[in-house]
Amino acid sequence: MDTLRLDMLAVSETGFVFDPRTGHSYTVNATGLTVLNDLKRGEPLSTSLRRLQSEFDCPQTVTEDLLAFVEALHNYDLVDKTNPIEGAT
Amino acid sequence: MNGQTAIAVTGINLGENPQPGPGVVRSLREALGTSVRIVGLAYDAMDSSLYAPDLLDDAFLVPFPSAGPTAYLQRLLEIHAQVPLDAIIPCLDVELPVLVEISDALQSVGIRSCLPRREQLLDRSKARLTELAKRVGIDTPETHPILDDGSLAAMGDRLGYPYVLKGPYCDAEIVRGPGEAASIFARLATRWGLPLLAQRYVVGEEYDVVCLGDGEGGMPGAVAMRKTMLTRLGKAWGAVTIDDPELIAAARRVILSLRWRGGCEVELLRERGGHIHLIEINPRFPAWVYLATAAGVNLPLGLLRLALEGRAPSFTPARPGVFYVRHATETTGTLADVDALVTRGMRPSAPPPPIANITSQYTP
Numbered sequence: 001m002d003t004l005r006l007d008m009l010a011v012s013e014t015g016f017v018f019d020p021r022t023g024h025s026y027t028v029n030a031t032g033l034t035v036l037n038d039l040k041r042g043e044p045l046s047t048s049l050r051r052l053q054s055e056f057d058c059p060q061t062v063t064e065d066l067l068a069f070v071e072a073l074h075n076y077d078l079v080d081k082t083n084p085i086e087g088a089t
Numbered sequence: 090m091n092g093q094t095a096i097a098v099t100g101i102n103l104g105e106n107p108q109p110g111p112g113v114v115r116s117l118r119e120a121l122g123t124s125v126r127i128v129g130l131a132y133d134a135m136d137s138s139l140y141a142p143d144l145l146d147d148a149f150l151v152p153f154p155s156a157g158p159t160a161y162l163q164r165l166l167e168i169h170a171q172v173p174l175d176a177i178i179p180c181l182d183v184e185l186p187v188l189v190e191i192s193d194a195l196q197s198v199g200i201r202s203c204l205p206r207r208e209q210l211l212d213r214s215k216a217r218l219t220e221l222a223k224r225v226g227i228d229t230p231e232t233h234p235i236l237d238d239g240s241l242a243a244m245g246d247r248l249g250y251p252y253v254l255k256g257p258y259c260d261a262e263i264v265r266g267p268g269e270a271a272s273i274f275a276r277l278a279t280r281w282g283l284p285l286l287a288q289r290y291v292v293g294e295e296y297d298v299v300c301l302g303d304g305e306g307g308m309p310g311a312v313a314m315r316k317t318m319l320t321r322l323g324k325a326w327g328a329v330t331i332d333d334p335e336l337i338a339a340a341r342r343v344i345l346s347l348r349w350r351g352g353c354e355v356e357l358l359r360e361r362g363g364h365i366h367l368i369e370i371n372p373r374f375p376a377w378v379y380l381a382t383a384a385g386v387n388l389p390l391g392l393l394r395l396a397l398e399g400r401a402p403s404f405t406p407a408r409p410g411v412f413y414v415r416h417a418t419e420t421t422g423t424l425a426d427v428d429a430l431v432t433r434g435m436r437p438s439a440p441p442p443p444i445a446n447i448t449s450q451y452t453p
Contacts, residue, residue, distance in 0.1 A: 008332075020331055020410060021333045022294070022331060022333070023314065023317070023328075023329040023330070023331040023409075024315075025329075077361070
């Protein structure tokens with residue numbers, strides 16, 4: 001997954017996200033912030049999945065939710081979702 | 090003048106269609122403090138900045154540019170006799186052809202300016218945009234001049250709906266179907282004259298770049314922004330600065346090709362996927378120019394330096410993520426202010442009276 005655009009994002013500790021290239025801003029909750037920071041560090045989604053399962057009271061749909069989150073990032077043109085999400089399914 | 094630099098600034102009405110003058114004045118005041126004396130040039134006694142505190146030191150009425158270069162020059166010389174001017178910064182599109190024509194005469198009496206040349210003005214006009222875009226290697230939406238009802242009727246088939254109908258200087262409306270075309274055409278033609286321009290509608294996000302050109306192809310400074318709030322007229326009510334090297338590079342190519350001298354605004358549109366279109370070039374600073382100053386790039390100051398010293402300061406890149414929200418408020422004056430402006434063409438160089446005096450008896 002190409003996460004180059006994520007590197008440019010300014011992400012606050014409280015989950016306010018600003019894309020300096022487009023001027024768009026977003027907010028993410030605690031789980032979204034965890035995944036976003038993982039992706040910015042270049043971690044695979046499988047790592048994020050494990051982190052979500054260990055640090056949060058996750059529903060059974062956590063895998064689907066994670067994929068939906070990545071899909072949303074893709075729709076906002078923030079990640080190029082060309083590779084399969086290894087380990088997340 | 091107590092060693093002050095006196096700068097005349099036009100376009101000082103902050104109304105529904107906000108003008109750039111107040112942003113230029115704020116930028117100069119912030120950089121130069123009391124060493125600058127701002128002379129506001131208004132076209133109407135109700136131009137809002139005439140009554141705004143802390144903006145203008147002096148204010149004069151001037152004739153509309155349509156009065157012609159001779160009348161405009163004569164009025165500026167009258168003002169110069171009362172308040173010796175060092176420079177003038179015009180902020181409206183329609184003034185530029187007149188100012189360009191009289192700039193040598195103004196320079197001969199010590200009023201300097203930083204203006205594009207006549208041919209540069211023509212080369213950036215909406216009618217020549219396609220040619221310019223091709224020269225700088227940026228796409229631009231297909232555009233056709235509209236002179237009459239006949240050519241208007243053909244546009245729906247030619248461009249498809251919706252398309253954008255634009256005035257020759259400014260103003261634009263989206264035509265969504267044949268039923269709207271005639272009324273929008275009539276409205277824009279009555280307001281701005283002909284020809285209008287019909288432009289293919291491109292879906293994407295609009296980004297604007299405010300630039301300063303040094304006249305030799307260089308661009309000492311530029312700031313890109315995305316509009317975040319729009320008025321009913323499509324004017325920016327809020328915007329945020331961004332860091333997009335591609336947009337700045339596109340603006341730089343435009344400035345280089347035109348060898349633009351002075352301030353301008355390059356309007357670009359980015360399609361999803363990143364493709365950039367050149368939409369328009371406005372030949373003066375935009376009303377949001379103070380956002381650039383707030384982001385660390387004081388382009389009005391740069392323009393003043395170019396006018397007075399022939400060189401602009403070097404600017405560092407703007408800070409992204411700086412935003413503005415326009416704040417509309419009431420400015421107040423007394424009948425005596427309007428009296429002075431309407432009958433003598435000037436407001437005494439005093440700030441607007443304190444609010445407590447507003448209701449005092451009018452004694453002419």
